[in-house]
Amino acid sequence: MIDRLLFILNETWANLRRNGLMQFAAISTSTVALILLGSVGMMLYKLDSVAQSLPRKFEIEVFAHEDAKREEVVALQQQLQAMPEVALVQLITKEEAWQQEKDALLDQMDLSDLPNPLPDKLIVSTREPEQIAGVSKRIRQEKVVEDVLNQQETLAQVMSISRFIRWTGFSISGLLMLSALVLIYNAIRLTVLSRQTEVRIMSLVGANHRAIRMPFVLEGAVQGGLGGMLASGMVLLGARMISDYTSSAWPFLDQLPGGAPVWSVLASLVALGVLLGGLSASWAAQRFVKI
Amino acid sequence: MVQFQDVSVIYGESFALSRVNLCVEPGEFVFLVGATGAGKSTMLRLMYGDLKPTRGQVMIYGQNITNLKPTGIPKLRRGMGIVPQDYALLPRKNVWENIAYGLRAIGYSQREVHRRVAHALALVGMSSEAKSKPDELSGGEAQRVAIARAIANNAPLLIADEPTANLDPETSWDITLLLQQINLRGATVIVSTHNPAIVDRLKKRVVAMENGEIISDTPSGSYPGEIERARISVATLRR
Ligand SMILES: Nc1ncnc2c1ncn2[C@@H]1O[C@H](COP(=O)(O)OP(=O)(O)OP(=O)(O)O)[C@@H](O)[C@H]1O
Numbered sequence A: 001m002i003d004r005l006l007f008i009l010n011e012t013w014a015n016l017r018r019n020g021l022m023q024f025a026a027i028s029t030s031t032v033a034l035i036l037l038g039s040v041g042m043m044l045y046k047l048d049s050v051a052q053s054l055p056r057k058f059e060i061e062v063f064a065h066e067d068a069k070r071e072e073v074v075a076l077q078q079q080l081q082a083m084p085e086v087a088l089v090q091l092i093t094k095e096e097a098w099q100q101e102k103d104a105l106l107d108q109m110d111l112s113d114l115p116n117p118l119p120d121k122l123i124v125s126t127r128e129p130e131q132i133a134g135v136s137k138r139i140r141q142e143k144v145v146e147d148v149l150n151q152q153e154t155l156a157q158v159m160s161i162s163r164f165i166r167w168t169g170f171s172i173s174g175l176l177m178l179s180a181l182v183l184i185y186n187a188i189r190l191t192v193l194s195r196q197t198e199v200r201i202m203s204l205v206g207a208n209h210r211a212i213r214m215p216f217v218l219e220g221a222v223q224g225g226l227g228g229m230l231a232s233g234m235v236l237l238g239a240r241m242i243s244d245y246t247s248s249a250w251p252f253l254d255q256l257p258g259g260a261p262v263w264s265v266l267a268s269l270v271a272l273g274v275l276l277g278g279l280s281a282s283w284a285a286q287r288f289v290k291i
Numbered sequence B: 001m002v003q004f005q006d007v008s009v010i011y012g013e014s015f016a017l018s019r020v021n022l023c024v025e026p027g028e029f030v031f032l033v034g035a036t037g038a039g040k041s042t043m044l045r046l047m048y049g050d051l052k053p054t055r056g057q058v059m060i061y062g063q064n065i066t067n068l069k070p071t072g073i074p075k076l077r078r079g080m081g082i083v084p085q086d087y088a089l090l091p092r093k094n095v096w097e098n099i100a101y102g103l104r105a106i107g108y109s110q111r112e113v114h115r116r117v118a119h120a121l122a123l124v125g126m127s128s129e130a131k132s133k134p135d136e137l138s139g140g141e142a143q144r145v146a147i148a149r150a151i152a153n154n155a156p157l158l159i160a161d162e163p164t165a166n167l168d169p170e171t172s173w174d175i176t177l178l179l180q181q182i183n184l185r186g187a188t189v190i191v192s193t194h195n196p197a198i199v200d201r202l203k204k205r206v207v208a209m210e211n212g213e214i215i216s217d218t219p220s221g222s223y224p225g226e227i228e229r230a231r232i233s234v235a236t237l238r239r
């Protein structure tokens, strides 16, 4: 058993050392395809977790005009609190908000010299999530109000970005994946051609067909797997660089939920590469290994 | 051991073999002779399952292989040794590795491979060339290596297609003696050739073919003169 396995692995290794250029093409194409797929996957994961974190709050954020008087804001608060759909209205004064912001960013930057740029804010909770849209609309008509944000709108935006990335990302990476499949298929075809004598000898001495084809299938799986490994390395590195950049440029983004865990990106890209490589290689072996 | 019953092989319109009957008993040494295109290779390929008869039955070791599924072919071939006409040696591997390759492909353990390669090399008289690469060998030596690979599995049947085709007369005779020696050790040997000198000299059974038919079947021990007289019309019906 062990000897059989060793023989097959040995043959696989011999295959992989032939046709250097073709191996390079097959591996690099699967790398590129999997990089794209991995990035799309990670973006979608991030957007999904952002979206997931949103709808649990039935809240509307109401920002007052910059020059609105405190009494006006308090009056609005009472007026809103009187609405039957509204459960709670909480006032966060610009001073409180600014203090919070300064505390949150304490170790990243010193904001103490800056003038307070923030307006007074009301946080309105409705009794039911369906009431958010209607209540938002009514609040928007108030004179003191500069802007109204509710999570449903943000959610809709996140979802539409996510949909866009899903479609374009997956169709482009699907195309690339297809070309990786074709390249691996071709690489295996060339290896089979360059090893016709071996195949013939194995066939004449009565080696099982599986033992004859397996090294070629494994070769494709290794090409795909290496592609997956390189791709996950690049994707993770890229994600790290982007998040380093964004968290220094826009520190508040750190408050968003985190990205996909490292090991799952690695495992799924490698598994996908192995699967696709092995699959197209076994097609090629089935087709070109004449026994 | 090997039995053909009314076997025909048809390529398109033309008969490569036409209603051939043949029976080879265990322990026999059989020459298959005939001009180019007579159908010798076709006969041998039928025996190791590389070709299916268009009509008739082929039996090996009493097993009907006429309708053998592709998955049954490896087992059939592990029960015989096949020497291909072109030697089929791997140029990058040395003599030892070439023989070991075939054994490892069918799953022998390292130790068993070692033992069998040494034994096969000794049998064909190539032990001292174990480290040579195929391009350093003469034609006769390469043929010995190909034979060693075929007998390394110790199969009871050895099939060789024109093993002397590219060799000078003396080397051809050496190879023939080697095949005879393998036969004397107990294996049934079936050899195709178009070399009449060797056939006449060894005095083994001779099956002569022409245009896909067996035209004579001469038992072993006959002398050249007797071959003519013994040229019996075997169960080959002309179309
Ligand atoms: N794949 C094929 N397609 C068509 N005809 C074939 C094929 N293989 C063999 N033949 C024909 O079958 C006949 C027998 O061929 P075979 O190879 O058995 O002859 P042979 O006796 O071995 O000749 P040689 O001494 O040249 O090896 C020939 O006429 C050949 O042209």
Ligand SMILES: [Mg+2]
Pocket: B040, B041, B042, B161, B162
């Ligand atoms: Mg021939």
